[in-house]
Amino acid sequence: MADDTVALTTARRAGAGAGTPAPAPAPGRPRKRWTRLNWIGLGFAMPAIAYIGIFSIIPVVYGLVLSFTSYSPLSRSGPVFNGVSNYAHIFEDGDFWKSLWVTARYVLQVLPPTVVIALLLAVLVSRPFRGVGFVRSALYIPQIVSLTAVSMIWLWLYSQNGFVNEVLNAVGLSDQHWLISQSAALNAASVMRIWKALGSNMVLLMAGMQSIPKDLYEAARVDGANGWQQFRHVTLPGLRSMLVYVVAMDIIFLAQGFAEIYVLTQGGPLGSTTTANYLIYQQAFQYNQLGSASSMAFVLFALIAGVSLLSMRGMLGRRSS
């Protein structure tokens, strides 16, 4: 491969010298020239570039454009530019702020237990014992089932005559209104989401733990460190990068909570589970106000990006200090 590159470059130099006059060098920074090899490389990259462009960048840019318009998909007239009025409106919209608070609460009550329990499980299943493969698979299964399907199952579990209430009745406790009580609905959804997220977090943290050099544990043992001290001073510092990734990804996914809310509670009761994403869905697809929904989506995007960056800087910053 290296020989081919040299040959191509040599041939091109020769060609340029023989026939084609070399372009005059630009003043200042030298202009980079595109060679055949560059074009071949671009050709290989084009499918990925096209995929990202068409399915990620263009829709995002189009969404941003829509956020400055009034647009109903049913309308034949198409989007009508209305400046920043969508943004002005949502900042006065109490429902939007309430939905942001519900979203924040949802993230805050799902994230810590998800990370902590996943870490404990990762520690547990990192050790060899009989049936460890089965336990790992069983813990990971919720992750590979679609969130909508899982939510349907939990809808039944939480229903008035569902499994959870049957269990309560069996031990002499009374029924609970899991999904129709204002005080219980978001907690019920959170429990489901914690269960769902454990598997992937556990696998990521387990992978992080396996990358920690065994020498460090041996050295710690030689120095007389007990199990907790090894975990505190070897495992946790070694996992910091992976923990940052897990926390950042969880914030991003949880702050976009929609499917479980849609299936379990439809945003109720009394809006206690109306997350920002659910409100965006309502605006866009129930009320056909795509412009307003897009502006909400971009505010949510900015908030998620900000919180994720802050959490990453906070955690990585400690390491650098």
Place this chain on the structure above:
Amino acid sequence: MGVISRRKVAAASIGMLAAAVLALTGCSSNSSTSGDTASGSSKHLTVWFPGNDPNESKYVEQTMVPKFERETGAKVDVTFVDYTNLSPKLNAAFAAGSAPDVFGHGAAAVADFVKNDRIEPLDSDVEKLSASDRKDLANALAGAKVDGKQYMIPLQMQGWLLMYNKKDFTEAGLDPNAPPTTWEAVKSDAEKLTKRDSSGKITRSGLLLQTEATGRQQSFATLIASAGGSQLNKKGTKATFDSAAGEKALQYFVSLYQGPDAVATNLGQDYLNEPTAQQPLVTGDAAMTIQTAQGASKIAAAYPNGDWGVVQPPKFAGQSEGYAFGGSGPGMMINKDSKNKTLAWKFIEFMIDPANYNGYIKTIGGVPNRSSALSTAYVKNSPVLGAWLKASSQWVPNPNVPNWVQARDTLDKYLEQALNKVVTPKQALKQAASEVDGILSANG
């Protein structure tokens, strides 16, 4: 191959990106001439049915469509879309120019389609029906008009009536064959039917109305009409539910769930859409519940030994007549951009032809859209359907105005607050009316 500057490469890249944007824009264009529905030829029809009833989809796909295809030589692609996803999918399809030739939806959705010029007026087609057909379908057709024009052909009528377990009535010392005729009497009977445990917690509701999202508003629509009020003015431009009748209706609704004499529990539960075996009437969790004709038919069919009764729409004391939420049910519309409008109408005509329709309505257990159905064996043999047909003159539909979904959800939000005692009924109606007026004002 020559050397190419970075500027040229950047220009080429921007060009390709622009081409992709244009291509996408073209894909999502909502040009009025799109009409490129999934059916490309004049013998190819795409039809979206609303709902996800497995019996209905089996009958339509395996019996009705093959028969229509044999008779016309056409090819029909049928898709069933559940109600929750129907509007989003239709909106996306209209925006993309790929909406079906024929589609079904509830009557309350028609006005928005009309406002956006998305559906075909059907008056000239209806005119071609025989006079006896038009007379037979008159009740159903009347509820599917916007500004006097026919835009939808309802496939069934729908309505909410109170269904009760006669054994519970007898056990409570009530006459099972003389159900209450006023809402005040309904509450009084419900108090006798309500069971509590030693702590006072309700273990059997005497009466259940629908209190889940959307259902709350429909229960309120029943009560306010029976109290002599209305939700919107006749033009559909202003909320009228913030009235004495509205307050009376909402006070009554709240009293069913709150206070020492409450007769219902599980506020917010959507029991109506649960499977037949989970219906509160069947499980014994309630003695009297609001039911649809389809739900009642399923209960009666699944539990033939049950002793079920149906209450005709009660009125509030002092009113001349009671009403219940209902009217023209879901029906079929024709996409204005369809290239197969003639075939599309043929399909609708085929659906409502008694030779095909009677089997369909029997399969779904609904209330027929034809008055003559009273004499069919399907209705005569049903222990419950006669009651629904008898009540058909007392059904009140939701207003058929643009932006109704948003107006309805706004009202619903405040009804929920009142039912949970976050605000008083008076405050709820006042605040809801103010916001609903703002939403309706956008209709011009």
